[in-house]
Amino acid sequence: MLRNKPKLILTALGLLLSLSLILKAFPPATLEVPPSDIIFSHQFHVGDQEIDCESCHTEISSSDKAATHNLPTMDECSACHDVEDDETCGICHRNSEEPSGFSEPERSVLFNHARHLENEITCQKCHAAIATSEKSSSDNLPKMALCMNCHDGGKLSNDCALCHGDQLVLEDIHPSGWKNEHGDRAAVEREWCTGCHRGESSCLECHRGDNLNGNIHDLNYRYTHGLEAKGKSIECSRCHENKQFCVSCHENEIRMPLRHSLLSWRTNHGLAARMDVENCAACHEAGETTCARSGCHTDRDGIRGTDNKIHDADAGRFSFGGEWHDDNSYFCYQCHTNTNQRGDRFCGYCHN
Template sequence: MKKLIAYIFFTFIIGTFLFLSAPSNDDAIPTDNSKLIKFSHQFHVDDNEIECADCHKKVTESISLSDRLLPDHETCIDCHDVEDTDNCTTCHYEDKFESLIQTKSELNFNHKIHVTEQKLECVNCHKGLSEVEYAFQSPNSKPNMETCYSCHNDGGVAFNTLNCESCHKITANLIPQNHKSFSFIKTHKFSVQNINANCAMCHQEQTCQDCHTATNVITENNTVSQFFQPYSPSKIKDGIKQQQITRVHELNFRLTHGIEARGKTTNCESCHQVQTFCANCHGSNNEDFALGGIVPTSHLKPNFKTLGVG
C-alpha cells in the first residue's frame, strides 16, 4: 500500500512539473502571419485601392511557388516611413521582427505565364482578399480545382485537369474529401445528380464503364456462381477477357440480394434483363411459377433442407 501511495505521489509531482514547464501560447511557434505582423488586405486593397503587384512585386517574374513572393521591409518603404522607430508598433508586435511565413506548396505553378503572358488578373484566382485582413481568413484565397478547371478544361491543352502530374508533384492520395467517405462507392450517384457536380474535371466516361458494365450487353454467359463477377468488355488484353469483381454489389450480395429485390431498394432492371437473368437460378422446373415458387433450382433437389426448417 505504501508503494502505491508513493507511486501516485511521484506521478503527481512529475505531472505538475511538466505542466508548469510547458511553453505558453505566447512562446508557441506562430503558424500564420497574424501573430507576426498587423496587416489588413481589406484596408490596402479595398479602402486604398492598392494593386496586388505593388506589394507582391516578384510575382510577375516568378516561375515556381518556392520563390519568395511575400513583401519584405524594402517593399513597405514605398508607402511607409520605416525609419521612424516610434511607428514600428503600427505594424509590428512588440519584440517581433521575424520574416513572414510563406507556406510550402506541392504544386508546379508558373505565375509569369499566367500574369505576364496570359494577362490574368490576380483576383481571377485569388478571391475574397479585399474582404479580410489576412489571406488565410478567406476560403478562396488560394484557387481550388474548380477555379483551375474554368480555364484548363480542354483536352487539347497540355495542362488540362486530366493530366494530374502537370501541376501536382505528388499524386498519391490525390482524392477529394467527399470521395473519402467509406460509403462513397454506394452513394456517389447522389453526388453525380448534384447540379454543381463536375465529375469530368477528373474523370472520363471510361471511368464509369469500368464498373457500370450492364449484363445486358455482355455476350459471354457467366455461370451461376459468377453472376456478380461479369466479364468486363473494357478489360481486354491480348484477346483474353479479364474478369474483375465489380463494385456495384457487395461480395455476399448473392446471399442477400433477395432482401433488396423484395424491398425494391435497388433497380435491377438498370443492368439486368430480369426475365432471363433471374431465371438462370430461380427456375420452376418448367412449371407455373405460382405453383413451383420462385426459388433457386438447387433448392428443388431431393432432401434439400433450409436452415431452421425441417
C-alpha cells in the same frame, strides 16, 4: 444473420451516433497558413487605397514557381511607411518587441505566376476576394476547383503532374481499390469529385456501358468475369442491370455453369442458392427457368403447401405454433421467408 433484430439496429445507430460525437470533438485536418506576426489588410491597401498588386509583390510577373518568396519585404513597405520608426512597429507587427516576417506555408504545388499573367489571367481571377480581405490567411489562396475551371482537360491539361509534379500520381488519389470506393465518396462528397472532374459527363469516361478498349475491364473479361462476380470483387449490379445484361449472353448463347450438369446438382442446388443467390438470380430471374417457371417448384394445384412435388402433401397441416413457428433456423425457412408480417409471403399462408 442479422434479420429481425431491431435491438441490433438500435445499437448500431447508437454506436454510429456516439462515434460521430466523439469524432466531432476532434478538429478535422485543415491546411492553414502558419501563424504570422504580420498584421495586414488587403481591403485597406487594395480595396480602399487601390494600390496595384505589383507595387508590393514586385517580382510576381517574373515568378515561375509557387515556392518563390513572392511576399513583400519591408523594403516594399518602406515606399509608404516609415519602417525605421520604432514607435510604429505595432501597426504591422503583432509582437512589436520582437518583430518578425511572414511565416510562409510550405508549397509543394508547381505554379507559374509569370505565364498566367502573360495570358492575361488577372490577379483577381484567382484571388477573387482579396480586395475585401482584412487579414492574411489561406482563404486568399485559390482552391484547386478554381484551377480546374480552366484546366478542364480540354484545351488546357488537367494532368496531375502539371501542378503536382512527381509528388503526386493518380494512384495516390485513386488507389487500387478505388473502383469499389468511388461511388461512396461521390454520394457523400460530390464536390470532392467535381474538383477535378467537371460535371457528370466525365463519369461517362468509364460509365458509358461498353468495354471497347479495356479501360474498365480486361479485354478478356467476357470469359473471366465469373471469377470476380462469384468472388464479389466487384458488385456487377452497381453498373449493370443484371436481369437483362447477364441473360443477353448466358441464355441466348446457352452458357450454363458446368456444375448444373452434375447429377448432384438436383439435390444440392438449394444450398448453393442459399449461399450465393446472386449467382442464380443473375440468369434465372429474367430467364424462363426460375424455380417456379421451370416446373420444379410450381404449386400446380394452387393450394398452398399441398403440392407434393415440393414437399409432402400434409406439409401445410402443421399445427399452429410449435418449434417451427418460432425458430427462424427451422428447415421451412430454407425456402420460405419469415417476414413476421400478417398477409406477407410465408406468414400470409395462415395469417391473412
